[in-house]
Amino acid sequence: MTDIRYLAPSTLNEAVSAFAAGGSAARILAGGTDLLVQMRAGSVKPGLIVDIKKIAEMTAIEQTADGGFRIGAAVPGAVLAEHPRFGEVWPGVLEAVNLIGSTQVQGRASAGGNLCNGSPAGDSVPAMVAAGAIVTVQGPNGRRELPVEKVPAGPGRTNLLPGEILVSFTLPTRPPGSGDAYLRMIPRTEMDIAVVGVGVSLTLKGGVCSAARVGLGAVAPTVLLVEAAAKALIGSKLDDAALNAAANACSAACRPIDDKRGTIVYRTKIAGVLLRRTAAIAARRAREN
Amino acid sequence: MNIITNNKWIGQRTIRPDGADKVTGRAAFAADTNMPGMIWGKILRSPHPHARIRSIDTSKAEALPGVKAVVTSRDIVDFPVDKSVMLGIQDMRWMCRNVMARDKALFPGHPVAAVAATTEAIAARACELIEVDYEVLPWSIEIDDALTPDAPVLHEFIKFEGKPSNIAGRLEVKKGDIAEGFKQAEVVIERSFTTRPVHQGYIEPHACLISVAPDNKTTIWSSSQGQFMVRAMTAYLTGIPQSDIRAIPAEIGGGFGGKTIVYLEPLATLLAKKSGRPVKMVMTREEVMRATGPTSGSKSTVKIGAKKDGSIVAAQGTFYLQAGALPGSPIRGAVGCSFSPYDIPNVLSVGFDVLSNRSKVAAYRAPGAPIGAYAVECVMDELAEALKMDPLELRLKNAARQGTKAAFGPVFPRIGYVETLQAARAHPHYSAPLGKLQGRGVASGFWFNAGGESSAQVNITEDGNVVVTTGHPDIGGSRAAIANICAELLGIDYRRVSVLIGDTATIGFSNLTGGSRVLFASAMVVTQSTDKIITTLRERAAKIWEIDPEAVKWENGAAHPASPNAGKFEPLTLAELAAKAPQMGGPIGAGVQLNTEGAEGGFGTHICDVEVDPELGIVRVIRYTAVQDVGRAIHPGYVEGQMQGGVAQGIGWALNEEYIYNRDGKVDNPGFLDYRMPVCSDLPMLDTVMVEVPNPKHPQGVKGVGEVPLVPVMAAVANAIHNALGKRFYSLPMSPPRVLEVIEAKA
């Protein structure tokens, strides 16, 4: 086994230059709940580990002036849960992040790690996609922003460029009458990987859906933004016909595989079931706001 | 009979002697043991399900700096295939081929070579440097594939009906005349079922540390269900005599039957012998899942015929069980146990041992019995439905009782099966209302239980306390229960009794912790040893008082005159007699060794409620009550623990656990993430009802309790799902995709 170098810089600039210099053998360490497991299994053999937890910006949760939120990429799920306001505004994103693993895993696991791990089944990703989160990344050529759904490239791969680090998620302001929700199907009750995950965020005006976004996980090589499902909801009163149309749009968007976690037929069918259930929860929350 | 009433310690929930060490992390499991100079062993495993090994070149591995020894099948004692050498239920012909592939690799994960090196990383690297020339052969995994006429035959020397075959054995149990029986039947239900192989799922992976001195004196620290089994199998497979091997049992992190055979010990012994260094081996979870014994997957057909009044007249079962790549599936449990809860005049039960290219099965909690009970108890449910009878009534009407001749041979003595049915029927659970999409099912089960060899030594310390040494690893709380019994017999506080598990050099031969035998057998030898000590204590008091030993009784931890006629003396306590021991004939202690008999079978009846999410196909168990005839609950907490543990495992087997194979014949889910055992939040509180019908053949009435509670579970869950949905399930697991498929299938 080769030796592993470990760095824990306190600034983003140091982290980026070390990470870029490390090349393809370098890995970012946030909570480590994916990375360490992969190293133990022998599937990843890094020569350099750059721990980002000592960088203030990566572990901060800020409410922006316009009422949005910026969440550091390495903020653990348990810390996000303790924020006094975040869960009131984005209950769906929070429940998605908090579904990851167990109490022990929550102490470490981050939304940034969940996204950059590149799993199509990552729980926080569909909820972030539905929320319309924008991510900030920084690399050797400076900072850039992109919509969260543009980050995953395929199982285990992202569109981050060499040397780029995910810095934060920015969630937009919430108009009144908004709500979001995330549901996943797992055969057990916890400690399992989503067979399908659905995130829905919507806004109601006078009982009519004025805006909606739908994120769908574990049914394609990447988490999907399902625009056809959102379209079916927008302009409707979220009646059965609209929900069924959105459900069908979700099933139609599925391009799943048969694997140990679920069959194509099963995944395609329950994507629709979960859409209906998730949208109902999001709508209830929207009405309460 | 010596069944004690008005007990002070028997029946108490005393604190287990090993408890504090376990909750504080001090308990030493096999992987916690280290030695100076120790090196690490690793195994090279076959990537192929079936391949002839043309040659193995270990020279590059041996040349790697840090490598101290390499072994292959050439180093292991060969047991020719034409002569059976049995150790308990294991045949050394198969064991020697299971610990290391000989001419053929028989499943992915089959050991091919082993290396010891100064670090784990070097040992792993050395494994990569071993060159194995494989001739890849066609393979089969599933029973149906292994039984087709053109299926690849795993072993040419195994013949069935005169021809080389993947059927390695057949077992038949018969009573009455099955054809005549079915002629009398007015209602007949016949159904076929399949179950998947499931792993015991112990938390602690197999591990050992072994040191071999230049004179061959060998010390083994390992995690197993029997240090004597470890000693004997290691001796057989390495050629070192048993008297030169000392096997020390570590605390064990679960076994459930899976640690009743060896995987690592012979290899580590040979590596230690070759290298002259102590060798440690610890399996990864992946190795555990790929190469250690699950229990069989199965295919069975059960047919039961009854009269319109519900009396069963005939029952027939055919059970095909996967053995893995070497013979030895638990057909005895499936064939023998399935119909045993019932008094049926005509029974024919046949089992087949089927080979295929998967890891060799190992015992798992009531081996074979849950597979048979799943089929039989589901058919019983359909029979009750067809007869419009309550399923518990149908079972009561046909229940085995004292005097019933079981199809597998014996005539039952006083048994408690009827009591479990009555307790289940009377339990509030059975009549509690059910909500929408909820259902309730019941099922029963039987397990043989076992006696066998056990040894104990009971010694009184100089300060008048007690040390008990027995020879069975304690998996289920046996030390606590033995302390209760010994304290009861001696009339002293249980905290004065310290119970230890001896190693193979310090206690006499004791058979495996398996077959639910441990408390049954060790209570017998501990009772006889303690009785001997009490006799000694009475004799010594009699000597001091200068009266007849018969005139002395032992009560409340002291010798007393048996009656006023005997004279008036102050009682002599255990401590006082212990202090006088040097002057009164020396140390006080007694050992007893027995081949215990009279282990009676156990019965259970379970009630299960489920709720189904019909859109997702998810089944949740929402209420569960396990009723069991436990003989005598010496330590109720650990009896309940056994019952709850069995039910939890059964729910996993019923709902989600299965090995998933990829196209290359390899297990695709070799870890707890995708091999879905239930987690705590998957289970409701598992309620238990202990029915105590004491075993008349045991001094404290003990019956085995550890295995019965797994037997009824899968059928109870399946019957509950039927009650909720009106749909029957004939294959396990009843996982969400399959449940949804059945729900959506056109009637």
Ligand SMILES: Cc1cc2nc3c(=O)[nH]c(=O)nc-3n(C[C@H](O)[C@H](O)[C@H](O)COP(=O)(O)OP(=O)(O)OC[C@H]3O[C@@H](n4cnc5c(N)ncnc54)[C@H](O)[C@@H]3O)c2cc1C
């Ligand atoms: C027991 C257990 C249960 C789990 N259950 C779930 C579950 O229910 N749902 C689920 O979705 N996941 C689950 N996971 C997986 C894992 O916990 C999550 O994916 C988690 O969000 C990963 O976050 P992390 O901070 O630990 O990431 P890390 O392991 O630190 O990193 C993950 C990957 O992302 C890269 N990375 C991390 N941060 C950055 C960054 N800022 N910029 C660039 N690259 C980065 C790392 O290099 C690594 O490749 C589970 C894991 C375990 C061990």
